Amino acid sequence: MDKFFTTCALFVSINFFAQTTATGYVFEDSNQNGKRDRRENGLSDVAVTNGHEVVLTDASGKYELPVGEDNIISVIKPSGYSIRTNKDNLPQFFYIHKPNGSPKAKFKGVAPTGHLPKSIDFALIPLEExxxxxxxxxxxxxxxxxxxxxxxxxxxxxxxxxxxxxxxxxxxxxxxxxxxxxxxxxxxxxxxxxxxxxxxxxxxxxxxxxxxxxxxxxxxxxxxxxxxxxxxxxxxxxxxxxxxxxxxxxxxxxxxxxxxxxxxxxxxxxxxxxxxxxxxxxxxxxxxxxxxxxxxxxxxxxxxxxxxxxxxxxxxxxxxxxxxxxxxxxxxxxxxxxxxxxxxxxxxxxxxxxxxxxxxxxxxxxxxxxxxxxxxxxxxxxxxxxxxxxxxAGDQNDFQIQVFAPKVVAKGRNTQAGIYANFFMGTEGNDVRYRIDNGAWKAMKYVEEPDPSYLMLINEWDTTEELMPGRRSSNAVKSEHLWRGSIPTNLETGEHVIEIKATDMFGNNHKATSSFRLEEPKN
The missing domain is CATH 3.60.21.10 (Metallo-dependent phosphatases)
Structure with missing residues (x-):
């Protein structure tokens, strides 16, 4: 008798695992309990996929998809509906079908999921979207x-x-x-x-x-x-x-x-x-x-x-x-x-x-x-x-441009130092301008160079005589959102205000300020 039941159980198991079609319903979960209740209607024309094929539900909300022994059936959320989330806020829009589970590996995969359910249903919650x-x-x-x-x-x-x-x-x-x-x-x-x-x-x-x-x-x-x-x-x-x-x-x-x-x-x-x-x-x-x-x-x-x-x-x-x-x-x-x-x-x-x-x-x-x-x-x-x-992270919403300029420059002497604007969302072709002391706005030149502000951070690690907490940053690469302007040295001695304005690809305007000081040259 035991042998008979064992043989039957094996036969049923083989038949279940050999199923090649997954079926189910996409329905409007009116009471939000995650289950398809008798009075809850199916939703038509909702896409469902096995990771390869994509089908639409019929008038009753039903779908059919072929499956093998390693498929994940998922609903493609339509607009106007939300997906239930688990306790960790992860959307639950899928059913994993791996009868034998994942292969053995260093890190655990999916446990065996067993027989393919008769109906794999997906609950959608109406949402004013x-x-x-x-x-x-x-x-x-x-x-x-x-x-x-x-x-x-x-x-x-x-x-x-x-x-x-x-x-x-x-x-x-x-x-x-x-x-x-x-x-x-x-x-x-x-x-x-x-x-x-x-x-x-x-x-x-x-x-x-x-x-x-x-x-x-x-x-x-x-x-x-x-x-x-x-x-x-x-x-x-x-x-x-x-x-x-x-x-x-x-x-x-x-x-x-x-x-x-x-x-x-x-x-x-x-x-x-x-x-x-x-x-x-x-x-x-x-x-x-x-x-x-x-x-x-x-x-x-x-x-x-x-x-x-x-x-x-x-x-x-x-x-x-x-x-x-x-x-x-x-x-x-x-x-x-x-x-x-x-x-x-x-x-x-x-x-x-x-x-x-x-x-x-x-x-x-x-x-x-x-x-x-x-x-x-x-x-x-x-x-x-x-x-x-x-x-x-850690900055105000309007911090969109990192400005670099020398702290002090010799008055009347040409300098190869420059004013740099690292415009984080910028791209070549954006309009980036600067002015000194409410003067005329001038276009900054787009350059592909390492950001001098970042180079300063690295140099601090490389020149300190006492080891700092943390870990040295990586070496600099060329920035693809960097602009440069020249420093006027023919102004009066003292502090001078730098203003920068930039317009991104979406038409949003951004501003930043800094300053530099002119001093008489020293012998």
Whole structure:
């Protein structure tokens, strides 16, 4: 008898695991209990995906999708609805189907999920959603230790804890620094912001013992869900992607920026159901530009651009570099529209990897190598348009320009010293001007040089005779948002006021002030 029941149980188990179709309903969760009750209606024309195919629900809210033994079924949130979040403010828009669980690895992945449920349902909560909203963007929290999680929490999270009038947050990868046991401390830190928080995968969030790229995100999936997903808010369609190919398909060592075939097919299938006039925002970790060598597979970028060619309103976001820059892609780079594609490489919350002098809270200042302070970005959306503001951690909202000028200059003598403006959100072509003592406004010259303010920070470490708390910052790199003006030495001796004004690509005006002193030359 025991043998008979054992045989039957094995037969049933094999049949369940062999199921190839996932079905379920997307429904309006009127009482917000997360369960599909008898009187709650299904929602039609809502997109659902298995990470590759994308289908729409029928008139009753039902969908069907093929699945294998490693799929994550997720709903693509439509505008006008919200997704339930768990106790850690992580949106619960997915169901993981891994009957056998994740492969054994150094860091635990997904536990076996068992039989495929008869119905995988997704609850959506009606939301009065306007076309004008704001998202909060974090680049590279990247703590390598619990101490650095505390730096992140004190230096960044505490500043936005309990923030209002922000719809959701998004971290652009490198949530931690190789030690995936820090995922939970990271989650607990970000939870304090108090808003729904989305996450994407970075190259320091991988299972490095994985033999294939498909298996390199198992611990990430166990904590955050799919590494590739999408959602809508207002007239904006967000596509979140893992663009870290690991192991590098060229030699099996390290990683490379790019996409797998199934990811590109997911993008193509997803975009079929997005109105052409909506703004498409793509977010991933590694920039699609190549500032230092062959960091991204060219063909994948070209294919991505082909998929976007019928969408005139686009923006892409990345982090990874620990600098801040704006890129604009045109025909020469394979972009297939007249209006260039804007790619924003966001400054990081960890700055220069938690380096530099310590502030009064004991947190590293961690200015980035291009002179951008550590911080985060707010993206304000209005319909299919957007406006970005970078916030320097610990500074006022209007601190958008770091000014460098010599403290004292010899009167009447020519000098090669200059007045520098590091305009954090700036890009070549922006209008940046300066004037001295309410004089005439003059254009500053765009230059690609190391920021002298940042060089001063490094020189302090290199010239001190007593070891300072903290860790020396990285060497400087050329800043791509730096302007220079000459110093007039034919003025009266004494203090002279420098004013700088700049207009960014969105038409926002910014100001900064500084000063220098003229003295008679000394023999």
């Amino acid at each position: 306007t076309e004008e909203f704001t998202a909060l963007i974090f680049g590279d929290p990247q703590p390598y230790t619990r101490e650095e999680v505390d730096f992140f929490s004190k230096g960044i999270v505490s500043e936005v804890e309990g923030i209002e009038n922000v719809s959701f947050g998004l971290s652009l990868g490198d949530l931690v620094g190789n030690d995936l046991s820090l995922f939970n401390p990271y989650i607990q830190a970000v939870k304090r912001v108090g808003i729904p928080w989305y996450n994407l995968l970075g190259n320091h969030d991988l299972n490095f013992d994985a033999e294939t790229d498909e298996m390199a995100d198992e611990t990430f999936e166990a904590h955050f869900g799919p590494a590739n997903y999408a959602f809508n808010y207002g007239k904006v369609h967000f596509i979140i992607l893992d663009d870290v190919l690991y192991p590098d398909p060229r030699d099996g060592k390290g990683y490379w920026g790019g996409f797998r075939e199934d990811q590109l097919q997911f993008i193509e299938n997803d975009l079929k159901f997005v109105p052409k006039d909506h703004l498409i925002v793509l977010a991933f970790h590694i920039p699609i530009s190549e500032p230092d060598g062959d960091n991204f597979r060219d063909e994948d970028r070209k294919r991505l651009f082909r998929l976007l060619q019928d969408f005139p309103n686009t923006l892409s976001l990345s982090a990874h570099t620990h600098i801040q820059k704006q890129d604009f892609f045109g025909a020469e780079e394979g972009w297939l529209q007249g209006k260039p594609h804007h790619h924003y490489n966001v400054g990081t919350t960890s700055g220069d990897w938690y380096s530099g002098k310590l502030d009064e809270e004991g947190v590293p200042v961690s200015t980035m190598r291009d002179g951008t302070p550590k911080g985060y970005a707010f993206i304000n959306f209005n319909g299919n348009e957007y406006n970005i503001r970078y916030k320097s």
